[in-house]
Amino acid sequence: MFPVGGVGVMLAGVALATVLCAALAAALWRRVGPVTALALAGLVGSVVVIGLITLIPADGAPGVVYAEGRLDTCSWDIGGPAPDGFWIFSGGQRLLNLAVFVPPGALLVVSAARWLRWTPVTVPVGLAALAAYSVGIEWTQLELARLDRACDVTDIIDNVTGAVLGVGVGIVLAMTLRPWRSRYPA
Known part of the structure; x- marks a missing residue:
């Protein structure tokens, strides 16, 4: 039996994660500057939050999920029926899947922009890592039936689309915040 679940556990x-990431930002502040410290801590925090909201059962601990009730494969019904989303974020599951990956995409670019020479390498590698993270989440949802979650290829498409949009937002933010001009040593 999966022992925890529900929105309260997710919010806790x-x-x-917020407290730990604030501590991370404080530890990095003098080393890399405030913009990069906040971007790196925010990137770590947003990835952790995605894991929490996608891998903790939404409606409390589901108990036993019998083999007959377990899906054997991911749904390949691209754009097929999706739930309405959560009470915290209305507008549909697909919009939620897209929205949660925008912040890590944006923060990836802002944090990578601190080291301009490496940005052309780190941003595509980071984007690929976010895509792999999405695939890993869906695979985990498929393999661990006790999570009471469903694996869906549409979720991966929406997540990667959100990360790509986030990279676009991050480019604008990086050009505005200019973390590479920090007076802190690189």
Whole structure:
């Protein structure tokens, strides 16, 4: 039996992640500057939050999921029926899947922009890592039936689309914030 679940557990995890990421930002502040410290801590925090909201059962601990009720494969019904989303974010599951990957995409670019010479390498590698993270989440949802979650290829498409949009937002933010001009040593 999966022992935890529900929105309360998710929110408690988000609160704990926020505290830990604030500590990370404080530790990095003098080393890399405030913009990069906040971007790196925010990137780590957003990835942790995505894990929490996608890998903790939404409606509490589901108990036992019998083999007969377990899906054997991911849904390949691209753009097929999706739930309406959560009470916290209305507008549909697909919009939610897209929206949660925008912040890590944007923060990836802002944090990578601190080291301009490496940005052309780190941003595509980071984007590929976010895509792999999405695939890993869906695979975990498929393999661990006790999570009471469903694996869906549409989720991966929406997540990667959100990350790509986030990279676009991150480019604008990086050009505005200019983390490479920090007076802190690189």
